[in-house]
Amino acid sequence: NAGVTQTPKFQVLKTGQSMTLQCAQDMNHNSMYWYRQDPGMGLRLIYYSASEGTTDKGEVPNGYNVSRLNKREFSLRLESAAPSQTSVYFCASSALAGGSNEQFFGPGTRLTVL
């Protein structure tokens, strides 16, 4: 049981390049989330998917797109990376949507945009 996995673990991009961060969970959870974590800013929600087929914006969605590929997988795409998107990105999942449910986090992707 791997839990939540993320790829890649590290990435360096140049300004304007695009990339997709991958996330998968094997806990049969309905809901999945993408966060970014910056020093002094805590965890901020980018997008979430309450269930397969639905996605919603979080607190900081600008510059990102998401795809809920199936129940297991939820990807985050940066179409034209900017230095302000340098951050650590975490994917999480929970059995159901809503804040009453425990979220399980992946190990994170460290992204640097030059």
Next chain:
Amino acid sequence: QKEVEQDPGPLSVPEGAIVSLNCTYSNSAFQYFMWYRQYSRKGPELLMYTYSSGNKEDGRFTAQVDKSSKYISLFIRDSQPSDSATYLCAISSGNTPLVFGKGTRLSVIA
């Protein structure tokens, strides 16, 4: 005013000390209160979960919720070097995603 406020620290204490970590919140609709622990270069993990008001104890950890003051606390008794981590409060009304505090970085010195 942010929905959840948490002093980022850092906080440094000697081994064996009692640690108090706190968050304040602004939305009286919040009913679900969680504490996550995050070790360096790892993802957060749920540590404590409280619904509505009151206390919850789990070993050396106690979570308190004071809804009248919109104030939550996490106490760590007999702190150990292995407790060194960042502690994040997370709060929700239940119908909306969790709102996280900025996290408090704790160092327990042997």
